[in-house]
Amino acid sequence: MNILVLGSGGREHALAWKLRQSPSVKGLFVAPGNAGTAAVATNLPLAVDDFDGIAQKVKAHGIDMLIVGPEVPLVKGISDFFLNHPELSGLPVIGPSKAAAQLEGSKEFAKAFMSRHGIPTAAYESFGPGDLEAGYRFLESLKPPYVLKADGLAAGKGVVILDDLDAAKAELRSMLVEAKFGEASARVVIEEFLSGIELSCFVLTDGKNYKILPTAKDYKRIGEGDTGLNTGGMGAVSPVPFAKGAFMEKIEARIIRPTVEGLQQEGLPYVGFIFIGLIRVGEDPFVIEYNVRMGDPETEVVIPRIESDLAELMSATAKGRLDEVELKVRDESATTVVMVSGGYPGSYEKGHVISGLDLAGENAVVFHAGTQRDDKGNVVTNGGRVLAVTAYGKDFTEALEGSYKAAGQLSFQDAYYRRDIGFDL
Template identity: 45%
Template sequence: MKVLVVGGGGREHAIVRTLAKSPKIDALYCAPGNGGIAEQAQCVPIKATDVEAMVAWAKEHAMDFVVVAPDDPLALGMVDALEAAGIPAFGPRANAAVIEASKVFSKGLMAKYHIPTAKYRSFTDLEEALAYIRQEGAPIVVKADGLALGKGVVVAQTVAEAEEAARSMMADGKFGAAGSQVVIEECMTGPEVTVLCFVDGEHLSPMPPSRDHKRAFDGDKGPNTGGMGAISPAPGYTPEIADRCMEEIFLPTVAALKAEGRPFHGVLYFGLMLTPDGPKVVEYNARFGDPECQAVLSLLETDLMDIFQACREGTLDRLDIRWKHAAACCLVLASGGYPASYEKGYPITGLAEAEQTAVVFHAGTSRDEDGTIRTAGGRVLGVTAVGETLDAAIDGAYAAAKHISFQDMHFRTDIGRTF
């Protein structure tokens, strides 16, 4: 098979590296890819959001299967366009990907089908939003309705902070059209857990639970980022909680989407909070999380291509998906200044040494003609180690990361230690 993966970050590197193990695949491509992905796949210089160019290239080069990994092209209908062109694709169609692309839609779906989540209201009028914030008080959560690179959520500790978040989204256009409508919800408490699930429209298969660390600095302080590290499995996610999530959240969500005429095929991301009242949904994503994907796929034993095909064809219930009885930790090495402004183009050293004991997924890198790897993004690398225990995996990731260096490199020192 000739397979194309759409995207160019750490998540896509994890997908490419895992697919490269499949005996079914003869040729692997990635668009646009990055400096590390180029070692396992042929990179194609097409933007992940350029639906027309991507479909044309896939058709011209006779791709047998396309994996659409990022949120933006899914929301733009890339899977719809590929399937219409006769090219099998992995990922939800646009009418199902809206579960991530619109917070207002997803909250409405949960309300209609009685799926547990935080109390909320949505607003298109700034003054009404501000009045609601003052009425409810703080802490309170302000979310941009649309896609905002994982940064469109503010957990405000004061009313003034919440008001500023609403103004920046609705009046100042911080996230463009994505913030013209906002969701304001109660601030839930409890440990957070991510459960990624393979879904084939009707059946689902949960992956090992993971935990992402969103804040930029140690102790879960600083601004939200796309993710500074992840561990799997997540401590505290007991079999009893897993059963409850399956019955109250996972199966009802898949059934709700099907009932709405939006059957979901792909990876459905359940961001959960284990509150004193039981597990509740914080957010949905319509694809693998990043960096959760890097940790979780490191534990997969089953051929990923078989899973992708089963998700598309509705045969997931016939597949026995196996996972290692181990733990994984992905530590993100970021550019200084991220998630605000940062410089690019710095050479990276120590990659070969780090890869002696861990896997280094490239997120924001480029490769010179002479093979030099340089920084090319906010999140640069995801150093990922597997161990028999979670402590061993965490220690392994930090030990490997000590070999890597680039100017202004920044990382948290407490991944997996802060819950």
């Protein structure tokens, strides 16, 4: 089987790393990939939303399955593109239809979907540019802090939480009238603030059957103690210690099953991963958001814990036979620590040589996020998030010792990583 993975980050490196272990995988390609994926697969220089270019490579390399990593091509309809392609309509694509991808592409759509199917989430209303005064009134009806979410994709920056009412009103105006996030904030969802501890639940579905993958918790803020600006993710742990027993039963009964059944009932074809961002309030789970793909850096702790053959799981998913395969998960915990470029998530430099990649140790795996090779063959920095250092342990504290030990062997100019991942557990 020849597989093409779409994307260029740590998530795609982790997927390719796991797929390479499958005896059924003959050719493995990543587009556009990075220096890490190049060690386990063949990188193809393609933009993730260049559908025609991707189709040409699918034909040229005899690709039997396409696994889509990031959200943008899914929201833009890559699954529909291949389904309607005159020559490639039979290509299995791991990723939902454009209509189903609205679960991530539109916060308003996702909230309305949850409302229709009785899935627990924060109370909300949505507003357009002509609804500014109504938006102000809704803000006045809420208690602080105030949560404002750009309806569309905003590269992880479209959620703003403010304690001051006047500041929240100004932010609403900035998003709606001044187009702070461009088209993404043409509509804004305002919702009540839920206080609790967050976690992520991952589901693999063929549209009817589903498997619940290991839970994870990521850490978004740049600073220790969850302070400072939001990032794409500074680290993650799996499993989440409190996500077990009765609490997981509530997640499946109240959230996972109604989500999969709701997609079926509404005729929204969905083959792939569902990422459910959750918050535990007391002993009850509520949905913060849906993503229609695996998270990053959560993939770097979830995928290494899966013992099953990933290619076999993907194939069963594509064929609608997910109920016929077993999902085996390692008992050990996994953690990842993300090493970032100095200045991130603001401006940062690229092109710094990375050293120590061969010193990480046997119990750690270094997944590349923002890397490439320079003209001298050196692996150099090529992004804000550069490396995700994953290790195993009998629990997350032991695993973190391994991640930090390995991270200590790696270096590049102005490298930074948080030293408190898992502090709240």
